[in-house]
Amino acid sequence: MRTRRQEIQRFAVFALLPLSIFILVLVVPFGRGVYFTFTDWNGFDITKFVGFDNYIAAFQNDDFWQSMGLTLAYVAASLVLVNVVGFVLALLVTMPLRGVNGLRTAFFLPNLIGGVILGLIWQFLFGQAFPVLAEATGIPVFEENWLLDTTTAFWAMVIVTVWQMSGYMMIIYITALMSIEQEALEASLIDGTNAVQRLFLIKMPLMAQAFTISLFLTMRNAFMAYDLNLSLTGGNPYGTTELISLQVFREAFSFGNFASGQTQAVLMFVVIAIAALAQVAISKRYEVQR
Numbered sequence: 001m002r003t004r005r006q007e008i009q010r011f012a013v014f015a016l017l018p019l020s021i022f023i024l025v026l027v028v029p030f031g032r033g034v035y036f037t038f039t040d041w042n043g044f045d046i047t048k049f050v051g052f053d054n055y056i057a058a059f060q061n062d063d064f065w066q067s068m069g070l071t072l073a074y075v076a077a078s079l080v081l082v083n084v085v086g087f088v089l090a091l092l093v094t095m096p097l098r099g100v101n102g103l104r105t106a107f108f109l110p111n112l113i114g115g116v117i118l119g120l121i122w123q124f125l126f127g128q129a130f131p132v133l134a135e136a137t138g139i140p141v142f143e144e145n146w147l148l149d150t151t152t153a154f155w156a157m158v159i160v161t162v163w164q165m166s167g168y169m170m171i172i173y174i175t176a177l178m179s180i181e182q183e184a185l186e187a188s189l190i191d192g193t194n195a196v197q198r199l200f201l202i203k204m205p206l207m208a209q210a211f212t213i214s215l216f217l218t219m220r221n222a223f224m225a226y227d228l229n230l231s232l233t234g235g236n237p238y239g240t241t242e243l244i245s246l247q248v249f250r251e252a253f254s255f256g257n258f259a260s261g262q263t264q265a266v267l268m269f270v271v272i273a274i275a276a277l278a279q280v281a282i283s284k285r286y287e288v289q290r
Contacts, residue, residue: 033266055263057263064244066239074243079215086167091199093174104174118231118232131145157232161228172213180202180206180207219276224272
């Protein structure tokens, strides 16, 4: 009986308090938010229950689906490029080179810069530094401000995202590379494998968990991108770079449609949850097979 009581006390100390905070801070507000989507909530009061009217309006909102489609494209591009660059950087800084610690610091440093400051820095680079670079080098791709073109503005956001996030993913891949048992690499050397074969047949399969974590973090951050989108392009030109987080914010706080904005936020959550669960399930299956 005494042991049972001690177990309950341990649970109360180490689990009950964090669980209560989690419920109060996340679960309850989320539940209230879902409830608001079925009302005519104006940010302060609720006068009537409207059922699924907000969801029907969201599905018929062309701006919402345009932002969602753009966000999916942005997530896909970021998912590939961030992890490819991060993995290549990890391979580079795990080589026996001089100044490798300085390189690691330099590559990781952009991740410490906030999204708003990062957007302002790259606004200056795209708007003023690139034309000067084009004049000095004669490279035509730098002549125009990328943020003013409907096509290049999207890729400008992707480039800044890759520059910011690759260093963080590099750290994860470095940890995975350094945790590979040397016996496996030595055995592959005895079998006569070259560096490329060791990378694709030995190292990458043993790093499956690192890929799962990195892909999940990249996907989450890309779906939730807001501050960089706001400070770099503000959704311009002509709303062609407005990601779903910025669209939801403007629907609620710029146009005053709080119930509609909350509905779009719930739909965004559903899409993110499905994408994240699918990615983790596929990655975990690959880990088991390997």
